[in-house]
Amino acid sequence: MIHRKSVNKKEVITSTSNVEQKFDEEQRKIGLIVEPEQRQKAQINLEVRKTILSTLPGLNNTVTNVNELTRSEIKQIAVERIKQKIYSTPQKNLFTAEMIKEVEDAYEAVVHDFLQNIIEIPRITIQQSNEVRSGFKDFDLDTRSLNYQPVSEEILVKKLREQENSVDIISGKGRGIHDGPENIIVNELMNYPEIDYDEQTELLFRLTGQAIEKFRAYLDDDKLMNVVQFHKKEIGSYIYSQMKQHFYCEAPSYEKPMVKPFTRIEEHNFSKYTKDSIHHFTRDNHSNQCHS
Known part of the structure; x- marks a missing residue:
């Protein structure tokens, strides 16, 4: 057998x-x-x-x-x-x-x-002889199309509650205890893989500050925060789309094969x-x- x-x-x-x-x-x-x-x-x-x-x-x-x-x-x-x-x-x-x-x-x-x-x-x-350098060139944000309007308190609260990763906390009266508007937008921009916070901190806050200044031109502080909280993804996408136009990547040099x-x-x-x-x-x- x-x-x-x-x-x-x-x-x-x-x-x-x-x-x-x-x-x-x-x-x-x-x-x-x-x-x-x-x-x-x-x-x-x-x-x-x-x-x-x-x-x-x-x-x-x-x-x-x-x-x-x-x-x-x-x-x-x-x-x-x-x-x-x-x-x-x-x-x-x-x-x-x-x-x-x-x-x-x-x-x-x-x-x-x-x-x-x-x-x-x-x-x-x-073999590469140096590191590949990439980033975003300095520029000013074109804010002409940033014209978001505030939404009702009820709609805002509902959306904030739906956002699992939101940094906003809703109080009993429906008012938000939140981070500053600049930080909210910068946090949104950091979700894009090309953006390195440590390398581009100055540019990120400058572009975000320019967006916030545009909102301040026609909104008071409460309505500005309403717009930022509700439209943060859209605002982040708007800034990122312009950053991509100024992205650079330096070609590396190589040692003799x-x-x-x-x-x-x-x-x-x-x-x-x-x-x-x-x-x-x-x-x-x-x-x-x-x-x-």
Whole structure:
């Protein structure tokens, strides 16, 4: 009897590059060598080539394309880095001297395999050199269309009670205990995401003050407060619509792009059902085409 849990059991599979697969196969063969001296020599050669391979991606900021890894001056840079890596290994290798001697001889062969098994995908980094500045330019409010009229006390009280976030408190007699008219309008303007109170405080109060002055020209204090309380959203929208016309956003400058012609191919982890087998897609596909 087969349990469902065993059928649906999954395992993690790590994909590696062709070169690394060759190294793994070579390591398996080295383990089968009987002669100690020959096995030691093969192991040193393999370790050197692994070290060279791990160093090559770090040269992507030294070359403009992957083929430049074969140039003599790039090879010299690479060899020095590889030697430094071998010398700086926390656990000193007993065969460090032998490995250093192998580096220059093995470099070309490893680079050749690397070139044959890499997809040259550039990595471009573009970084801003300064912050993006935005805000509103200074201007005077056009108040010609601000002609709101007061509403009845009953209508005002009803509306204030309907406003969940209102800063106004209604007293027993229907009179409002409220914030100042300028603050009411500024609070309304702060609901717009482009407006930064800390950055634009002076402009906000100046524009709001100009709107209030227009109302004072034809309303007494009580009627002015009535208009502000009842029409605060409309007044805020009126001021904001003019602010948008004076909005600015400075284009940022950028540092010189950093271009790396190729990057390290990282291992990828996949999951599969344990009972499923793995097939080499390109190899199996080629075989099927040959037999079709």
